[in-house]
Amino acid sequence: xxxxxxxxxxxxxxxxxxxxxxxxxxxxxxxxxxxxxxxxxxxxxxxxxxxxxxxxxxxxxxxxxxxxxxxxxxxxxxxxxxxxxxxxxxxxxxxxxxxxxxxxxxxxxxxxxxxxxxxxxxxxxxxxxxxxxxxxxxxxxxxxxxxxxxxxxxxxxxxxxxxxxxxxxxxxxxxxxxxxxxxxxxxxxxxxxxxxxxxxxxxxxxxxxxxxxxxxxxxxxxxxxxxxxxxxxxxxxxxxxxxxxxxxxxxxxxxxxxxxxxxxxxxxxxxxxxxxxxxxxxxxxxxxxxxxxxxx
Amino acid sequence: xxxxxxxxxxxxxxxxxxxxxxxxxxxxxxxxxxxxxxxxxxxxxxxxxxxxxxxxxxxxxxxxxxxxxxxxxxxxxxxxxxxxxxxxxxxxxxxxxxxxxxxxxxxxxxxxxxxxxxxxxxxxxxxxxxxxxxxxxxxxxxxxxxxxxxxxxxxxxxxxxxxxxxxxxxxxxxxxxxxxxxxxxxxxxxxxxxxxxxxxxxxxxxxxxxxxxxxxxxxxxxxxxxxxxxxxxxxxxxxxxxxxxxxxxxxxxxxxxxxxxxxxxxxxxxxxxxxxxxxxxxxxxxxxxxxxxxxxxxxxxxxxxxxxxxxxxxxxxxxxxxxxxxxxxxxxxxxxxxxxxxxxxxxxxxxxxxxxxxxxxxxxxxxxxxxxxxxxxxxxxxxxxxxxxxxxxxxxxxxxxxxxxxxxxxxxxxxxxxxxxxxxxxxxxx
Numbered sequence: 090x091x092x093x094x095x096x097x098x099x100x101x102x103x104x105x106x107x108x109x110x111x112x113x114x115x116x117x118x119x120x121x122x123x124x125x126x127x128x129x130x131x132x133x134x135x136x137x138x139x140x141x142x143x144x145x146x147x148x149x150x151x152x153x154x155x156x157x158x159x160x161x162x163x164x165x166x167x168x169x170x171x172x173x174x175x176x177x178x179x180x181x182x183x184x185x186x187x188x189x190x191x192x193x194x195x196x197x198x199x200x201x202x203x204x205x206x207x208x209x210x211x212x213x214x215x216x217x218x219x220x221x222x223x224x225x226x227x228x229x230x231x232x233x234x235x236x237x238x239x240x241x242x243x244x245x246x247x248x249x250x251x252x253x254x255x256x257x258x259x260x261x262x263x264x265x266x267x268x269x270x271x272x273x274x275x276x277x278x279x280x281x282x283x284x285x286x287x288x289x290x291x292x293x294x295x296x297x298x299x300x301x302x303x304x305x306x307x308x309x310x311x312x313x314x315x316x317x318x319x320x321x322x323x324x325x326x327x328x329x330x331x332x333x334x335x336x337x338x339x340x341x342x343x344x345x346x347x348x349x350x351x352x353x354x355x356x357x358x359x360x361x362x363x364x365x366x367x368x369x370x371x372x373x374x375x376x377x378x379x380x381x382x383x384x385x
Numbered sequence: 386x387x388x389x390x391x392x393x394x395x396x397x398x399x400x401x402x403x404x405x406x407x408x409x410x411x412x413x414x415x416x417x418x419x420x421x422x423x424x425x426x427x428x429x430x431x432x433x434x435x436x437x438x439x440x441x442x443x444x445x446x447x448x449x450x451x452x453x454x455x456x457x458x459x460x461x462x463x464x465x466x467x468x469x470x471x472x473x474x475x476x477x478x479x480x481x482x483x484x485x486x487x488x489x490x491x492x493x494x495x496x497x498x499x500x501x502x503x504x505x506x507x508x509x510x511x512x513x514x515x516x517x518x519x520x521x522x523x524x525x526x527x528x529x530x531x532x533x534x535x536x537x538x539x540x541x542x543x544x545x546x547x548x549x550x551x552x553x554x555x556x557x558x559x560x561x562x563x564x565x566x567x568x569x570x571x572x573x574x575x576x577x578x579x580x581x582x583x584x585x586x587x588x589x590x591x592x593x594x595x596x597x598x599x600x601x602x603x604x605x606x607x608x609x610x611x612x613x614x615x616x617x618x619x620x621x622x623x624x625x626x627x628x629x630x631x632x633x634x635x636x637x638x639x640x641x642x643x644x645x646x647x648x649x650x651x652x653x654x655x656x657x658x659x660x661x662x663x664x665x666x667x668x669x670x671x672x673x674x675x676x677x678x679x680x681x682x683x684x685x686x687x688x689x690x691x692x693x694x695x696x697x698x699x700x701x702x703x704x705x706x707x708x709x710x711x712x713x714x715x716x717x718x719x720x721x722x723x724x725x726x727x728x729x730x731x732x733x734x735x736x737x738x739x740x741x742x743x744x745x746x747x748x749x750x751x752x753x754x755x756x757x758x759x760x761x762x763x764x765x766x767x768x769x770x771x772x773x774x775x776x777x778x779x780x781x782x783x784x785x786x787x788x789x790x791x792x793x794x795x796x797x798x799x800x801x802x803x804x805x806x807x808x809x810x811x812x813x814x815x
Contacts (some may be wrong), residue, residue, distance in 0.1 A: 133492025134470050151812070217639055218631050240579065240633055242797040328459035329784065331580050331633060331792030332799065347463040349780060350488040352470065 128356035144357035153358070155333045156341040157365070162247060163337065164315025167254045171262055171311060172304060178259070179266035180296060194267070198260035205257070209324030212253050213239065239325060246325075246334035253321050258314075262307055269303035270296065305377045309370055316366050319343065338362045417441075417450035418704050420711065421476035423465065425458040428660045429480055429529075429694070432729050436715035439724075449711055458482070469495040469699065477702035478712055481526060483517060483693040484582075484783035487775065490520045497698040497705055498523035502713035509737040510717075513772035518695035526695020527716040530731035532655045533763055533770060534587035534678055534689040537662070540755055541672045542650040545570050550676055556616065559679040563626030566650045574626040575651045576640065577617050579796040580633030582786045583691060584653055588613050590689035590771050592681045596782045597774040605782065605790075606803070606810035614794050614802035621795060629796055641665040653678065655691040656763065659730035663753045674755040677766045688766040690773060732763045739764060778813055785809040 131140045178197065182190045200208070215223040216238035225235035238245050273296065281291050322335035323343075330336060336344075342362065346355020374380060420437075424430050430453045437451035454476075456464065462485045468475035469489065481489055489496060503515065503524040511531055518526025538550045546569035548562045563574030578584045589595065594609035604610070620627035628649075632639030635654055644652065645666040654661075662673060677687035696716060702708045715721045722733035723743045730750045738744065744760045751759060786809070794805040 132470070134495050135493025219639060219643065237629075240629070240792075240796060242799075326580075327457070329580065329788045331796055332789055343463075344784075347466060348459065348784070350466045350470070350491065 124356045124359055127353050128360050130353045132352045133350070140353070144354045145361075147354060148357065148361065152333055152336065152344075153341060156336045156338050159243075159247075159333075159336055160316050160318065160338040163250055163254075163318060164312055166247065166251045167258070167315050168308060168311045170251060170255050171258050172307060174255070175259055175262035175307075176266050176297075176300065176304075179263045179270055180292060182263065183267060183270045194263070197263050200257050200259070201261045203257070205320045206324055208253060208257060209321055212249060212256075213325050216249055240331060242332075243334040246330065249325060250318070250321055250335065253325075254318075265303055265307055266300060269300045273299045301377070305374070305379060308373055308377075312369055312373065313366060316362065316369075338365075417448040418707050419450045419452055420478060420702075420704065420708050422451055422453040422478045423461055423476045424453070424455050424480040425461040425482065426480070426694075427455050428664065428729055430455045432724070433478075433715060435728060436721065436724070437711070439720070440711055440714055443714075447707065449707060462488075465489075468701070473701070475699045475701040477704070477708040478696060478698055480694045480696050481518075483695070483775065484779055486518055486526065486695055487777045487779050489697075490525070491777075494520065494523075494525065495700045496525040497700060497702070497709060498525060499527060499698070499709060499713065500524055502709065502717055503527075506717060506735070509735055511734045511736060513690070514693065514734045517693065517773070517775040518697075526697045527712060528734045529694050529696070529716070529725060529729070530655075530657050531734055531763070531767070531770065532657060532691045532693050533732055533766060534583075534590075534653060534655045534691045535675050535762070535766075536651055536653055536678050537658070538651045538674045538676060539647060539649070539669065539672055540674050542566060542570055542572055542647065546650075550674060553676070553679055555683060555685075556679045556681055560620065560624055560626065563620070563650075564624060567626050570650075572647070573628045573649050575620070575653065576630040576635070576644075576649050577621060577627050577791075577795060578634045579629045579792045580787055581635065582783060582791070583635060583655070584617065585613065585786060585791060586773075587653060587655070587678065587689035587691050588617075590691070590773060591678060591686045593686075593771060595771075595774050596786070597776050597778070599774055601774070601776045601778075603778075603782075603810050603813045605785075605813065606806040611803045611806055614790070614806060618795055618802050622798075633792075636661070645669060656732045657692065657730065659750050659754070659759075663730070663749055670753050671755065673753070675759060675762060677762065677769075686769040686771065688770050690770045726760065730759075732760075782809075782813055785812060 128144055129139055129141060131138050131143070181187060182193055184190075187193075218225070218235075218237040218240060220226065220229065220235045222235075224238065229235055236245060238249060277295050277299075278291055281295060286294065316337075317339050318337050319339035322330060322337055322340055326335050328348075338358070339362070342355050342358045345358055346352050422430070422433055424433070433453055434451060437449055441448045461480075462482065465475060465479055465481070466488060475495070500523060503510070507515070511528075514528040514531060515524055518524065518528065536553075540550070543550055543562075543566070546562075546566040548565050550562075553559050553562050559574070566572060566574050586596075589610050592609045592613070594604060594607060594613075596603075596605050598604045617627070621629065630640050631637065631643045634640065635652060635658070641661070643649065645668050647669075652658075656675075659675075662669060678689070680687050696712060698705055698708045698712055716725070717735065719735065719738050719741070722735040722738045723741060725731045725733040726738075726744055727746070727748045730748075733739075739760075745758060751757070756762065790805045790809050793800040794802040800808065
């Protein structure tokens with residue numbers, strides 16, 4: 090009887106983690122293993138054959154490199170925009186003297202509730218090419234010639250993608266940073282004030298260093314989000330962007346796997362993407378000293 | 386004992402929904418046969434819904450219930466490919482567009498051959514249109530149309546510029562007319578697609594060229610194709626009588642709006658584009674005249690067979706026999722072919738109906754367009770249509786034309802026409 094209850098007690102933790110483990114096995118581990126296998130196969134309905142590294146050899150393709158470059162530039166730009174701006178906004182919203190901070194918090198947060206399809210369609214229409222479209226008619230007040238935004242080339246394309254990302258994600262990042270700011274004890278600021286520090290000094294010397302864990306977290310999810318971006322560009326150009334100006338890594342997976350019906354090739358690209366994200370995340374964490382043992 | 390009874394009661398209660406749904410199933414089996422249908426074009430859906438109504442009138446004992454859905458072009462083809470590959474989720478009947486069709490003829494083909502319905506009437510059909518959806522002697526897709534490419538002129542603008550459209554015989558005449566239009570009205574003669582193939586492909590087909598040679602080798606960067614792309618480039622940047630299409634192609638909302646507002650004097654599109662005029666550009670009613678294409682040389686070919694959609698029955702159809710019979714009824718029968726014309730404005734692939742009086746009757750197209758006898762125009766050019774070469778590489782070639790070549794040569798001009806064509810052709814040859 091005693092043994093029985095002991096085994097029971099041993100089983101309990103496993104039962105608690107079981108739902109997670111089961112979903113991990115079925116929704117992550119199984120697809121991952123099957124992707125690895127498929128990346129060495131040529132797959133058409135009813136016929137599957139192993140072809141070794143042929144899919145990987147086919148990656149030596151101009152479009153693949155364009156996709157990597159686009160994803161890389163997009164990720165870099167979104168990180169460059171989506172960390173400083175939300176930090177400043179969050180610090181402002183956190184200020185005691187700021188009136189209406191609750192209203193502004195919700196205003197900034199609302200865009201992230203909008204579906205990317207809706208947001209993308211709206212951006213596509215306000216940046217449409219006719220002179221009468223919203224943005225074109227606005228800039229013509231300032232004597233800037235109307236642009237064919239979506240069809241103008243890679244700089245315009247990247248600009249639109251970053252604008253869309255900024256609009257959607259600023260709110261979420263503000264929430265992350267706000268929660269970080271609220272853990273910073275007021276005493277530190279009080280002490281700094283007594284020492285005669287001004288607002289800017291306090292921000293640079295107290296706020297920023299103490300926000301570091303949040304910055305690391307946001308950078309990590311931004312790398313993941315940036316490299317896995319797909320829907321935004323898919324909606325803006327309805328599938329194929331001219332001259333691949335909006336082609337991303339996931340877009341390339343989609344093109345090879347689904348549009349051309351080559352699931353083996355799609356799996357190979359997907360795995361390369363996985364490796365790239367993994368390496369970049371590790372480099373980033375090393376840079377922040379995340380793996381060092383804390384000195385205390 | 387009490388617990389056992391409670392458990393039993395719960396179990397019985399859980400059975401109730403199954404019992405009810407099982408009862409429902411027997412009911413529906415006795416009623417209309419459900420047939421699922423996917424397409425990427427709203428007008429196609431309307432056509433099949435009308436055909437299903439007709440079928441139900443003609444077959445009161447074997448009624449069908451068509452469950453039709455329209456998806457965006459890329460989404461539908463991708464969904465279908467995944468459904469056929471994985472073996473679940475495909476509809477009974479589905480439209481597959483020509484430039485995607487070869488993707489569905491790979492491996493063990495997941496489509497039902499339609500031979501039993503095609504073979505008896507095969508000598509009355511435009512054979513080249515059937516062949517593009519066939520493999521190893523099996524006909525899988527039934528065509529919608531011949532797809533004759535024509536020129537749509539806005540006669541209001543042409544009259545304002547003093548141009549008689551019947552005087553435009555060659556592409557050189559067309560450019561001259563364009564210069565007149567530009568000078569008189571300030572408007573563009575035409576728009577050229579940068580993210581689609583419907584301007585470029587018909588023009589090369591007219592001069593006996595194509596993406597591929599009949600033997601399947603890549604022809605994309607041959608002399609005729611380079612000359613054609615340079616011709617388009619000149620119209621935009623040298624003569625300045627054409628603009629790149631707003632929105633990139635002639636199926637975008639931006640273009641419909643601009644054309645409807647009278648921004649362009651003409652557009653080259655196949656005959657099947659008539660429905661887009663009537664449904665999406667209603668302000669141009671009574672202002673558009675259809676003419677054969679200008680030819681490259683005097684007496685040269687004045688049209689090209691463009692585009693196409695093969696409707697197929699998939700192996701996943703729950704009731705394949707009735708689905709095939711319905712599809713043949715809608716698209717192979719003489720009645721169906723007459724309706725392809727009067728309802729969709731498609732030039733029907735069964736030529737035995739071409740002299741049927743019904744094709745001369747008034748319909749929404751004869752009311753919309755200036756022409757009195759639109760079908761007569763098709764009969765006039767029917768022998769001037771080259772077949773297109775469809776190979777397994779068509780999906781990639783079409784993707785390169787839509788995604789790379791047109792935009793690089795005409796849009797951002799990052800490559801010369803010759804260079805853009807050559808780079809793409811090299812990719813296909815790899």
